[in-house]
Amino acid sequence: MSLLKPFSKLPGLNTANILLVESEEQFQQSLADALVEETAVTVNVRLAKSLPLPMENEESRPRIDLVVFIINLTSELSFQSAEASLKYLDPGYFLGKVCFMVTNARKASAPTERLDAVRKLAASLHCPLLFAEDQTPDGVANATERLLTILKVSAGLVPMATALYLSNLTRCTVPPDIDQPSFD
Amino acid sequence: MDDSAKRLLQRFMRRIPTQMLKTTLEKWSRLTVAQQKSLDFTQSKWALTEALLDICEENKWTTKHISELEMIYVIDNPNQGMWHAFQLMDPEDDAHSVELTQFKEQFKSHLSELIRHVSVKIKKHTDEAVWIRIAWGDSYSRPNHLKPTYVVHYLQTPYVFVTSLTSKQKPLLSQALVLSTRHHAIKDANLSGKKFTAIRDLLMRQYQQAFPTKYPSPLKEKNQTVSNPLIEREQAGPAANRLQMACEAFGDGMLPQLQSAVYKLETKFRDQTNKTMTEREESFRCVVKFASTNLLESLRDCASSGIASTPVTPLLSSIPLKGRNYFVITDNSPGPSSQMHQKTDG
Numbered sequence: 001m002s003l004l005k006p007f008s009k010l011p012g013l014n015t016a017n018i019l020l021v022e023s024e025e026q027f028q029q030s031l032a033d034a035l036v037e038e039t040a041v042t043v044n045v046r047l048a049k050s051l052p053l054p055m056e057n058e059e060s061r062p063r064i065d066l067v068v069f070i071i072n073l074t075s076e077l078s079f080q081s082a083e084a085s086l087k088y089l090d091p092g093y094f095l096g097k098v099c100f101m102v103t104n105a106r107k108a109s110a111p112t113e114r115l116d117a118v119r120k121l122a123a124s125l126h127c128p129l130l131f132a133e134d135q136t137p138d139g140v141a142n143a144t145e146r147l148l149t150i151l152k153v154s155a156g157l158v159p160m161a162t163a164l165y166l167s168n169l170t171r172c173t174v175p176p177d178i179d180q181p182s183f184d
Numbered sequence: 185m186d187d188s189a190k191r192l193l194q195r196f197m198r199r200i201p202t203q204m205l206k207t208t209l210e211k212w213s214r215l216t217v218a219q220q221k222s223l224d225f226t227q228s229k230w231a232l233t234e235a236l237l238d239i240c241e242e243n244k245w246t247t248k249h250i251s252e253l254e255m256i257y258v259i260d261n262p263n264q265g266m267w268h269a270f271q272l273m274d275p276e277d278d279a280h281s282v283e284l285t286q287f288k289e290q291f292k293s294h295l296s297e298l299i300r301h302v303s304v305k306i307k308k309h310t311d312e313a314v315w316i317r318i319a320w321g322d323s324y325s326r327p328n329h330l331k332p333t334y335v336v337h338y339l340q341t342p343y344v345f346v347t348s349l350t351s352k353q354k355p356l357l358s359q360a361l362v363l364s365t366r367h368h369a370i371k372d373a374n375l376s377g378k379k380f381t382a383i384r385d386l387l388m389r390q391y392q393q394a395f396p397t398k399y400p401s402p403l404k405e406k407n408q409t410v411s412n413p414l415i416e417r418e419q420a421g422p423a424a425n426r427l428q429m430a431c432e433a434f435g436d437g438m439l440p441q442l443q444s445a446v447y448k449l450e451t452k453f454r455d456q457t458n459k460t461m462t463e464r465e466e467s468f469r470c471v472v473k474f475a476s477t478n479l480l481e482s483l484r485d486c487a488s489s490g491i492a493s494t495p496v497t498p499l500l501s502s503i504p505l506k507g508r509n510y511f512v513i514t515d516n517s518p519g520p521s522s523q524m525h526q527k528t529d530g
Contacts, residue, residue, distance in 0.1 A: 024489065025423075025489065032412075033412070036412050036414040036415060043414060044414050044415075044416075045415045045416070046415075046416055046417075047416070048418040048419055049419050049422075049423070049490060050419075053418045053419075054419060054421070054422075057416075057418055060416075061418075
């Protein structure tokens with residue numbers, strides 16, 4: 001079992017590296033295509049279905065600055081896979097270098113319990129939770145922009161800001177009455 | 185023109201889409217050029233029906249002619265209704281020499297020996313298929329042309345495809361078919377679907393098939409979705425492997441459109457935590473049904489995306505391999521301690 005560590009390698013000059021983890025491997029491709037369009041910094045994208053990452057790529061893999069778990073809310077498998085992958089991350093990542101991205105949250109077929117479970121998971125790990133629309137080009141562009149903002153900070157490219165500082169502001173919080181039955 | 189012919193024509197007109205009416209009537213080639221011209225295809229269906237009824241009345245056409253028209257339409261649009269496949273067994277020595285005229289005569293005479301009121305129409309389609317339309321009656325009633333059975337047989341092959349056949353008529357049809365094609369028996373091929381072309385292609389292997397030896401190495405040239413040097417797949421190897429496994433099981437081309445696959449389980453209930461169920465003598469019966477608009481494509485996608493485990497289980501890969509979509513799964517050996525060895529049978 002190889003643990004992915006945030007500081008085991010040296011950073012590259014003006015480079016940010018992002019790892020997209022999605023069990024369905026659908027949205028990550030379009031997201032990756034949009035992410036590498038960024039011109040201000042060089043963005044390296046690594047795509048994975050789940051963690052742990054294979055050992056043989058260890059050498060060629062750059063330092064990963066941000067890990068994004070993409071969860072399709074309509075699929076239980078997608079959530080379980082992300083949950084199982086989490087334990088292959090070094091605890092250091094949870095100081096602002098992990099975020100969750102949820103798709104299909106507006107679909108009626110997505111049970112609300114699953115969204116609650118994702119929110120609890122993100123809150124317990126002090127990670128931000130983003131919502132994205134994966135079907136439209138606009139939605140992909142939007143999601144890309146949000147990820148780039150977080151990525152630049154966590155890669156140390158924004159002066160005076162650190163990943164830990166940002167995550168204190170953006171991390172997901174769960175309302176205390178999430179388990180209470182609603183009255184409406 | 186009697187009442188039943190009228191009703192048949194009306195029903196036919198209800199079924200056929202207006203844009204297909206013209207070509208179908210042309211193929212029927214019973215209308216004169218003047219009559220063709222007199223029909224205005226921009227009119228409503230009701231008006232067209234009335235006009236056609238008048239023409240039929242004029243020419244004293246009967247049910248026979250109208251059913252011909254219906255048959256032309258069904259042959260051109262076979263993907264309707266539920267089609268079931270049958271397979272002829274144990275051919276006699278001269279089975280391969282059966283030709284159309286002989287088959288026609290024999291089939292008609294055998295069937296009319298078995299049942300008095302029956303109306304059979306046989307037509308040879310361009311692709312070697314013999315289309316048979318059977319309107320059944322019983323001992324007291326005339327053949328009901330509103331609910332015909334369609335049978336498609338490819339001469340010199342053991343395959344027969346049937347739609348809308350009741351269990352009462354099945355033995356009659358089976359016997360007539362077996363005798364006229366010079367075989368000894370007929371069996372259910374355990375394949376059914378809404379698309380006639382799909383089940384025909386699957387059973388007669390008329391689609392791009394999977395040959396396991398065709399893919400000695402991972403499909404490198406097909407895997408070039410990642411072209412940007414900045415994007416890298418961490419698990420490209422396993423993904424290519426899964427795709428290869430999926431292609432080995434289902435092939436990589438277009439697949440026939442099957443709608444469902446049914447697995448009937450007659451196995452023992454095995455769960456160590458549930459003693460009462462596990463120790464029961466009778467087998468635990470349940471039916472598992474997979475349904476999709478294109479089942480084989482879905483299964484291939486499940487395997488290549490990793491939702492289903494690879495290598496593909498023989499239970500799934502035997503759908504294209506054996507050309508059937510109904511399976512009965514039974515235990516090999518009795519007893520609760522036996523292993524999970526299962527065989528497909530049925």
